[in-house]
Amino acid sequence: MQEITRNDKMDYLISEIEKTVAVAKEHLTGAVNQTMTETYWRIGRYIVEFEQFGNEKAIYGKNLLSTLSKELTLRLGKGYSRPNLNNMRKFYLKYPNCQTVSDKLSWSHICELIKIDDDLERSFYEKQCVKERWGIRTLKRQMDSALFLRLAASRDKEGILELANKGVEINKPEDVIKDTYTLEFLNIPELEQYSESDLEQRIIDNLQKFLLELGKGFTYVGRQYGITINNVHYRVDLVFYHRILKCFVLIDLKKNSVQHEDIGQMNMYMGYFATEENMEDDNPPIGIILSKNKDELLVEYATYGMDSNLFVSKYELYLPNRKELEKLVNRILEDDDKGEVIT
Secondary structure, three states, rough: HHHHHHHHHHHHHHHHHHHHHHHHHHHOOOOEEEEEEEHHHHHHHHHHHHHHHHHHHHHHHHHHHHHHHHHHHHHOOOOOOOOHHHHHHHHHHHHHHHHHHOOOOOOOOOOOOOOOOOHHHHHHHHHHHHHHHOOOHHHHHHHOOOHHHHHHHOOOOHEEEEEEEEOOOOOOHHHOOOOEEHHHHHOOOOOOOOHHHHHHHHHHHHHHHHHHHHHEEEEEEEEEEEEEEEEEEEEEEEEEEEOOOOEEEEEEEEEEEOOOHHHHHHHHHHHHHHHOOOOOOOOOOOOHHHHHHHHEHHHHHHHHOOOOOOEEEEHHHEOHHHHHHHHHHHHHHHHHHHHOOOO
């Protein structure tokens, strides 16, 4: 018995030491990353100031970074390639105040962010990386899918500016809904014939990526979730639970256009979950019908007087046209500017 107690104490001692070392390593990694990032920013500043000094820019021209790379590599070793020096230069130009990101993001994150020319869009991805602890792969995917532009396209100017400055904030059901969901990761060719069950299976096979596209807070509950009403059996395609909003999220998949009976059926599902599945502290469920096409007028009439938590969204099997989204968002910003009255 005494031996068991001694072993327990030893296990506790080892466990505490492991935790302490892990925390120290984490702090050390953060400190090293911050120091490296600040160093790269200073190098970028030196390069820009050298270029702006005057005659030197004319003398070295485009060869400045190449010459600098060769000399620094010879004296300091690896890490000073021409592309990396160019990233340091861009880092200084995009972020005049290094402190805004040096202690929050890795150099790899920064190298992705400085590819973005638009200040609002870059600010959004920066905030999301920090808030949701995005890794590099996640950041690249969200940038490739034009997440900021897709979210901004359904907002007014004030909403776009808030999105850029704060990132995605979840306070109400509308905050977790997108007008269009990009499902390019399902790898379904645009002209390929597929069924709704095929679409559902592809989503389950790529569940982690689908959760990323849905956004923060979603937890998978099940597929083909069975419910019975008056001895008639129904199945909800996909069921999730949103941890932040504390509610079920029901998703029905439609490979073509949504019909009015689809909307009525989803409303019934939501009523069932609110009455039969919700716990005491759960909020009313959210219903999303995800369809290939969406008739805006039909949806408006079919949802008249219905629960405001019922949404109809489109999905696309390919990455969005970035240029078209940029035009739409710029038009929103410009139209709002024209509508402002200066006093």
